[in-house]
Each structure stands twice: as structure tokens, then as C-alpha cells.
Amino acid sequence: MTYAVPPHHDYWWVAAVAAALAGGMLLAVWAVREWRRAGLLQTTLEESRSLAAHAARMAQFGYWTLNFGTNKVLLTAETSALFGWPPEPRELYGEWIRALIHPDDWPRLGKAVEACRNGEPQIDTEVRVIRTDGLTRHVRLLGERHAGKDGGDLCVGCMQDMTALVMARDALRGSTDRYREILESISEGYFEVDTRGRFTFSNSAIQRMLGYKAAELLLLDYRGQFSKEDAKEILRVFSDAARTREPGLYSGRVRRRDGEELFIEASVLPVAGGEDLITGFRVVVRDVTWRVREEERRRGQERQMWSARKMESLSVLAGGVAHEFNNILTGILGYAELAEMTPGCDREALGHLAHIKESAERAGRLARQMLAYSGRGSFAVGRVFLDTFVTEMTRPLLAQLPEKARLRVEWGDETPPIEADRTQLSQLLLNLVLNAAEAYGDAGGEILVRTGAMDRPAAMTEETPLRSAMEPGRHACLEVLDNGPGMDHDTLERIFDPFFTTKFTGRGLGLSAVLGIVRGHHGGIWVESAPGRGTTVRVCLPACDTEPAGEPGGPTAFSPEAERVSLGRVLLAEDEKEVRCLGSEMLGLLGFEVDAVADGRAAVARFKDNPDGYHCVVLDWMMPRMNGDEAVAAMRALRGDQPAVITSGYTEEEALRRIADAGNVVFVQKPYSMAGLAEAIRRACGSGKK
Template identity: 30%
Template sequence: MKVWLIPTAIAVCLQLWLNLYVLAHPPVRPIRAALHAMLFAALLFTVGDLLASFVSTNGTERWAGLILLYTGLIFISPTWWLLALRYCEAQQLGLDFTRKNWVYIPFLLAGLLWIGLVTNPLHDQFITPRLTGASEFHWMFWWNAVQSYALLMGVAGLYGTLILRQRRGATRKQLIILLSATLATAIASAMYVFFPDEIPFDPTSIGVCISSILFIYGIRGSRLFSLSPVDLTTVIHSHPAGVLVIDSTGQLLYANQAADTLLASKRLPVEDDPFLSLSRILSLPESRDQAIEPRQLQKELLKVDQPAHGHLFRFGDDREGWLKIESVPLPGRRQTIRAWSLLLADQTASKNAADAIQASEIAILRSRNLESLGVMAGGIAHDFNNLLQGILGNTDLALEEVAAQSTLREHLLDIEEASLRAGKLVAQLLLFTGAAITEKRDLDFAETIAQIAEFAASSIPDRVTFEISQPTDLPMIRVDPDQIEQAVVNLIVNASEAIGDETGTIRLAVSAEQVTSENVDSLNLVSPIPSGLYMKIEITDDGEGMSKEVRARIFEPFYSTRFPGRGLGLSALLGIVRTHSGGLSVQTQATEGTCASVYLPALEDAAQQPALSAPPIPATSDLRVLVVDDEHAVRSVCTRALRLAGADVVEAETGEAAVDYATEHDFDVAIVDLTMPGIGGLETARQLRSLHPDLRIILSSGHRDTDIQAKIDSDLICEFLHKPYRPSELLGLLNQLLDTKLDLNPGPV
């Protein structure tokens, strides 16, 4: 067996695989016919070469092999030429030979050569084959050789030029594979033709073998003949954004499918006037009611100086949303504008997302502001309430010394009233920040709401109907009753004011509602609440309602639509709800009334708490009181009031001083400020109780403390007195605590 037949046999196998693979996996349409023809010509050449090499005589079998060999050799270069041109068309590389008939001239010449090949035994003008040594080639063979090498070099030159110009990585890689395959076949064939004496066998089959391997690598690894760019017109026509091309006079040149759909929403043909179509569906950003004139729209869009972000419009028809229009000038000759490209993009989703992000940022900023305001309000409340304590206490003491008929008494009463109002204002500020002092108790919610509703009904005008609906088997709830009363009454008063001078109805409904992660979003709460059982207080009115702008600001402090109001009612309500770990929802529309819902956590397993009892009253005739406060004015007022009532009083400025006094002396009652420098009020109370287990303790503060009872140990039985308070309130608490009859005017001793 001849050694050089091995690459020929391998080439036959590779060509068979390529032909079958391409039949099973057709390439893109422009390449399909040319690729099949080229591969079939290469298969004929390799099969003919193998057949002619096996036959040892110049008989019919050897001549049939030569016919197949040279048929493939004649047609392989024209088909390769056609494949190169069709590949350029498929890849849109700037060459279009679809309507060029001259590309088929090589096939005509190849056909004439093939006729000469078939008739060669009659004239011997193509080849004279010999069994030994090189065959003798004639002018037809050399004609075919020149034509074949010219076509192959043309193909190689075309591929090389495109490689230098190509920027797409995938296409560049494919061109390199095709160039290498072309050169491998051409060089192998030229070596035998031009150097027949030096080479004992025809190496063209080796070149075909190398080309076949490159083709297989390209087809399997680089999607050769199956990867083609998408037509640009198809991309634009299928784009989800609308695309319009308009000339400088406003005439429509092109509209893709999305633009047709968008502009045809009013059943107006886009070909008539695109700007008229746009003006029918759009409005100015400020309001949906502000229409746009078509010519003004054309003037704005067809300007050279365009904003970088484009033009943003509202949909003015029955759709809610936003449309962005970007216009790009298409240059013509001599620096003129040939036409304009308008990109119409629906910005509704992105605009809503941006608005949601902005609203979230505003909510975070507002929360931080509330937190800062809470810290500031707590500090102000402590200092301000101490000042009010001095004013109110001294006023109360002065009233005890002034005759009832004295004109000075009226001035003192005005001072007292102003002090009380100032104290309430500070309390409302603390409620708004969620930092108010609370004294929560376990209550029967049905009974509590019934009492509050009865009280609130008295403040509603007769022209307004008040309806209440609540079941009797409601669970217990742990709340500060005073704050809950303030919240409910505030909502009822607001509902009454919303009805105004008209007749209307206010409905109060109470129910138990289970809040879960699935339904919490549907409640439209101001802030989310955890899952659990909640008591829902719903107050509905058929008053004037609120606009979106007013609704967005109702919880801002000092914002009010009522002239007499201070704008702290709903702010304080929100603070009360947050203090009780609850939720709040306000649903309203202008002229359609308002529905406010308060959610308070219920006690699902409420255990009966044992009542706290005071230690036994000491058997003593003289009341000994320890007053502990870092404010001199507060200590002075308490001391003078208690001494007027006949008590023995010792003052202490700090907790440490109070503990030192209690170590050496016995006391019946200790009045301790909750917020003091040093060890603090609670720690002072614990140390005093450890020294004197029977000591009554009254804690007092004007500072923020969201839950006093939660901070007091279960064995530390204390009363609490809010600042500012009057001396008479202090004595009243002592009388209740000790079963005494202390009075600021005890009479003769």
C-alpha cells in the first residue's frame, strides 16, 4: 500500500462526515447552496484521487477515477469563490452580489473545461496520464490551474482584507479559519503542479484534509456558517420602544411596530401627521389637563440643542403613565440635517420606581428627623417641666396665701392656667415623638371603648349622627387609658370637623383582627407591624375628605388645615400608636370622606396581675419626708408645701446624698426625681428601699420615658407623679398613700 494514500483516505472520510453533517444541520440560507456545492466538489476530488491511485492500469476504472478527481478539481475553486461571496452577504460585511450575474462566469468556464476533460480521449488536450512518473499536462489543464489559483487567491485576498477591517470578534475568528482552509488547499495543489519532479505524489489531498479539519473545528467550535448578524431593520422594527424617522419638514419616513401601536391608540393614522398623533395622547408633565399643540411639540422635539435626558411627558389619554421622547438628528450632506430619529420610551415603570425610592428616602429622612426631634423634645421637656414645676408650685402656694377677694388672685390664676397649658403642649410634643410617659394597664377593651365613646359623643354636634358598633367578647389589652382616650377622641373630633356645618354620620367600629405577613400590606399602614392579634378601632365619616397633597402631610407637626389648630393632634396620635407598638391607617379622598383605623396589640393570653399593696403605715405622729431632686426650684416648692402641711422635710440634691441621709435617719416617704446626674432616680429608689423596706417612694419626672412600669422592678412598689404638678396634687397623693389629711392650710397646731 502506498503511504501517501493514507491522507487521501482520511480526507475522504472527513469529506463524507462534512457533507452528511451539513445536510443534517443546514447553514444559514445565503450560504447553503454554495457550501453544499463546494463540499461535494471536494468529496469528488478525494474519492477520484483514491480510486485512480488504487488502479494499476490505464483502463476504464482508472480513467473513471481521473474523471472524478479532475471534475472536483475543476469545480472546487468556483464553488469556493461563490461560498466566499455568499458568506460576506450572510455576515453583512458590505458586499452584496445577489443581483450580480458576473459572479457565475467562473462556473461557465469550468463547464467548458469539464467538457474538454470528458472528451480528453478524443483530443488529449487536457492530460496524458502515465502509470509511472508524472502525467503530461496540456493547455486545458493549465487553463484550469490558472483559473483555479486566481479564484483561490482572490478568495484569500478577500478574507485577508475583511480580517483587517472586521471588529466583531466571532466573525474575525471565522474569517481566519476560512483563510487558513483556502491557503492550505491552494498551497498543497500548487506544490505538485509547479514542482512535479521533486514531489513523488500529489499532496492536494493533504491540503483538503487540513481544510476539512479546519472546517470541522469552525463548524463545531465557532458556529461557522450558522452565526449571522440580525438584520438592523428587523431589530428596530421589533424593538419595544417606538422609533420614528421624520424629515426636517415633519413628514414621517419610518415608524416601527411599537410606534404604530402607540400612536394608533386614538385611531389616528400615523402617516397623516405624527406630531398630531403625539399631541392627542400626551400632555405636559405638570398636569394631565394641559394639552400640547402639535406645532409647538414639533418645534420642541426638532431642535439641535436637546436636553441630555430627553423630553418627559404625561399620557393625556385614558392611560396613567409617562412617555420619554429622545430626538437625534441624522446628518446629511454639507453638515445639514437630513432627518430626525425619535425614540419613544414608556417610562411609567421607571418613573414609579424612582418615585418609590424618593418616597422611601423622604420617609427615612422624616424618621431620622422625628428621632432627632424626640431626643431634643425629651431634653426640653425635662428642663421645661422643671421650670414649670417651679412656676406652678409657687403659684399654688401663693394662691393659698392670697385672699379670695384680692385682685392679685386673678393674676395668679392666669399664671397657673398658662403653666398648665404649657405643660400640655410639652406632653403633646412628647406624644408626637413617641417618647411620652405611659402607665399601661390591662383593661377590658370593650368597656374602655364604651366609656370613651360616651365621653366623645358629648362633643359632637346634634346634626351629626354618631354610631358605634362593637362586640362584647373582645380580648384584654394593655394600654395607657388616658392616651388611648386622647387618640380616639382626637379622631372623632377630626371627623366632626370634616363634616362641618353639614349633616353627616360618624361610625365607630371595634373588632379583633388577625394580622399576618400575607395581609399586612393590604392594610396600608403608615409603618408595618408584626403579625399577631390586634384590636382594630375604625372611625369613618362622610365629610369633605382630603386631597393627596394634604394626606401626605397630616402627620407633620404643626401642620393644620384648621385655623384654630396647632397641628399636633394627628402627630400626637401617631406617637401614641407607636408607643403602644401599634399601627395606623388613614384612607381618604377629596369629597368622599375619611376612614382612620388604629391597630393595638391585644393580650392573647392575659394573666391576672396581682394588685400591688403599699407597706403598712408607720405608727408615728410626724410625717418625715425626703425630697430628692437636682433642681433647686422643685425642691424648694415641695419642701415649703410639705412644711406648710406639717411634715418634717429633708432635701437632697443628688441620689448619693439621699442614700447618705437615709443611712443615718428614718423616713416615711421619699419623693425622688427620676432623671438626675449620678446614680439616677431608679437606682436611688432601690438603695433607699434596701435601707428601709417600709419606705413609701414617689417617683417624679418631666423627662421622656416611654414605659415607667417596665423599668421598675416588681418588688419596688412606687407611685409616679408627672411634672409639672401642683402642691395640692402632691398632698392629695400622700393622703391617698398614707391615709392622712395633709393640707396646705392645716390651721392651728
């Protein structure tokens, strides 16, 4: 019998032969079977060792054993190859080991080994080793403490060459550092969030922008930095960017840590991970608050300039209309007055004439309101204490308020006096209070009138259309407040426009007149209102320091016979034919001889012919070729004390402001009566005869 016995299995062959010789056939069979099983196991083991060695070489793994008692290190062939030796097992002792480790890493390895020697169960560290060819490799050492067979403690572990991984990691770290340096160098804010909205990265610019530190931002949800409405908008931008895989743009507000709101522009870029799933977003943020504020300021200035131009245009229009209207009313009132003086005028005719005069006087009040809006109202300035003035006005105001309206007055502390026309101020307060009462409608409500003092505040002067007219310094303030329905923005923009009204009745000149009165007193007005929040109107007028001159007394009662000042000649210049004829007739009834011309230049030419021949000259202010004030100046050059009366549909301030010496020059506003004209001539000439 012949057996093919594999090498290294002599033991099992000998056992089988021995069993057969001993006559134990069953034992021999058993021995052969065990021999075959052991052979298979040995073959498998050898193959596993070969595969393990191959895998170790491929993975650049090697194994080692450290005997703590002898300090001997056993290296496998693969470990020896890592150090640059031939691939065969090797033993190392003492300084040989230290010579293989980079000097900067030896203390860390020595500390780890010493810790394991003293009971630490594992070693896990990275060190640099120096190969025999001088090259440096990065390796990772892993080891576990074990008890040896002879009672000595061992550390058994493996070593992997990590050089390629370390180089890739360093390259990635360098790339990341450059990436972070770039992000830190830009002025725009940058942050990254995950799909839950949590911050995962932020640069210093966004940290300064929002007022948070980097670690604090990592704990926040980005949506918490936006208001409810803005959060909906930026969430929409994120959703659209994730759906389209395209960058999204957001323009709106963001809230800082201290609560301040910034205006930003943000670009949102989705980040895709495995299987093209969105894993987060990168966001670049630009702070455009300064640009938005500047744009708002520019638009505000444009609105203010437009409002000022509109006010100026409407003022010129209103003044011009009032002037022409007053010229027409002069003829109506004057001829009605002359008709009343006509002998034989019956009672019925006198009644009709009275109605004509009453209607004309109502039209005259309307013209005065228009002049007030234009800032050209007539002023009789005196010192006014607002607290006292409001107290005096309480009863007249209550008399004109609706039954369900209630008036409450609060007086301020140390309200300074002002220089104002009491009549104009009464009209201002009455218009404001009635406007507040009308805001309540039939339901009624409380109207608060409040006085006070303040310096011109920057916030208020930015809102008032008259900020340019308000001078710095102390101001007395008059406020009228109601809790009515309030006004929207569009209504607020138009409340001072002439003839604009939201009521079924009314001419829409109340607040326009208020604005003109404030302008004429060099003050400011500010209106605050919103739907459902009522309205507050604040008027600020400059405080005064000096006592103004006293007001002249009013005219005496008129009768044609008593008003014959003296016989003499009067030079009348009036471009309106009807008014010129009316003036000539009135002056004739007063006992004067009249020379009537149609313009200022003709009046000067007539005056040159006989400078001492005119008791008085009566001139319209605005005429073609030469105005009345220019004609007075030319006549004064020929006769310095020539008495003159200036008439106009405008106001005294405008008519006389360009006359250098206003002595013996009296103003009478159209429409005037015979009594008013006679009183003006008396004041210009005095009581003596010329």
C-alpha cells in the same frame, strides 16, 4: 434619362419603367411616388431596427420565440450574445435548451412553459442561465402566447440580463438582514413610523415592551399607546425633530397592551426623503421603569427617614418642654395649694387662688398632650373591646359635636380586643371625631366611625410614618371618615406636626396627641385624603391574647390632718430650687422631718451616713450628676427594702424602666399636689411605721 435607384428597391424601379413603356405617364408618376414613399418607410424601418438592436444591447435584452409544436426556439443575435455565442440569430432544440438553464431553476421554467402551452397567456419568471464560457447569469424571461400562421401556437418573448440587479438586490438584502440582526440583538426597543403616526417597522424588544406582535403593531397609531397628556408631549417632540432636523428626546410614560404603564426614554430621529421632505421617524426606546421605581422607592425611603427623624426630634423637644413645663407648674399649683391652707386667707384671695389652680391645671393638660405626642403619656393599660368602647363613647361624642354634625357607627366582624389606656383611647377618638367635624365647617355633615380587624398590610405600612413600630400580626382597627373638603399633599405632610393647624382657632395639638398615643400603643396610623374627596384616618392597634393586670384604685380624698402618715425623716432630692422648697414645706406639713439636697449624688452621700434613718426617699428622676433611678439603685445596695418615691415631668414608664427591682418604688407625676405626694409615700411605705 438616368435614375438613381437605391438598393433593394428594384421592384418599384421595374414598375415605373413598365408603366412608362406602356405609355401610362400618370401611372408612371404614381409608381415613382409610391416607390419614393416605400423607400422612406424602408429607411425608417431599418433605422428603427438598428436603434432597437442598439437599445437591446445596451439594456442587455434579447428576444426569443418558442414553437410549441416543434419545440424549436429561435434566438435573436442579442439573445445569443447573452448565452455567450456570437451575436447572430440561432435555433435551438430539446436538450440544448435544458443544458443552458441552471439545474435548480429548470423545474420552475419547465412548469411555466407547460402552463403557457396549456393555455396560460403569459410567462414571467427569473432563472439562472449557464453561458458557454461557464459563467452563470441571472435573467428574467417574459413571454406571451400567440397563434402561429400555420396554426401552431407560439410563445414570443424577451429575456433581460438581471445579473447586476440581482447582485445589488442580494447585497441590499444582506445589508438589510444585518441591519435587522443588529436591531434584534439590542436590548432597546426600536420602531419606525410614517408621518401619519403608523408603525412601519418594529424590533422584538419593542414588541415585548408593548405586548404586541409585529403584525399587530403595523395596524396601530403610536399615539394610541400614550395617555392624553403624554401623547401631546411626544407629538411635540416629533414636531420639533421634524422642524429642526435634529434628534428629539422624550421622557415619560407609555401604555402596554394590558394597560400597565411603563416609564421610557426615547430618542426620535427624523427621516428625510426626496426634496428633503420628512417621510417618517426612527425611534429608539429604553425601558427605565425599574430605575424610576427605584428612584421613587429611594425618595420614599428618604422622606420616611426624614419624617421619622423629624418626629423623633419633635418628640424629644415636646417631651423636654413638657417636662420643664411640669416642673414650673408644680411650683404654681403647689404654692397655690399652700396659700389656700394659710390661716386667715379671705374669700377673695381664695377665689384668685382657685383661678390660678384652674389655669395651671389647663396648662397641665396641655403638657400632657405634648407628652402624648412624644409617646411618653401616662398609661393605665387594660383590656379594651373596640366595639363596646365606641358604643360607650357615642353619647359623649354627640354631646361635643356641632349641631349640624351627624355621627354614624359601623361595627366590624370579630374585632379583636386590645391592651390600651381607656383615657388615652378616649382622647384619640374624640380628637379624630372633632377634627372630622371641624372639616365640614358650619355646613355640617356625616362622620362615620368604623371598627374592624386586619393583619398588617404591606400597602398601609408603606404609607404610615409608624410602620417600624407596627409588628406583624392581627390588629384591631378604628377608622374615622368624613366627606369634607379633604387635604392637599402639603397639608398631609404636616398634619402631625405639633402646633400646625389650618384653623383660625385651636392649638394644633389634636392630631399630634393622636400620633403620640398610637406610638405609645405600638400601633400605626394611616391618613388618606385629597381635595374634594374627604379624609379617612385609620388607626391600627395590636390585638392582645392575655388579660392585663387590674388597675390600682385611685387616691382617697385629702385633708392635711388625715395625711400625716407617721413621724419620721424623709430624704428629698430635687434640682429645681422652687420645687425643692415646695416639697420640703409639703412634707413638713405632713409631719416629716426633711433633709433636702440638690442632686442624686448628694442624696446617696447623705443616705450613706444613716441608711436606716429615712422613712422614705423622694427623688426627682432627672437631676445633674446622678439621676433618681441611679440614686435608688445605689441606696438599695446599702438597704435593699428602702421605700422610694420618684417624681418627674415625664411618665412612669420612662422613670421606672431602668430600676431592676421596682418594689416599694412609687411614681408620682409632676405637677403633684400635697395629696398626691402623701398617697405616693403611703403606697411606698405601706401603712406601718418605719
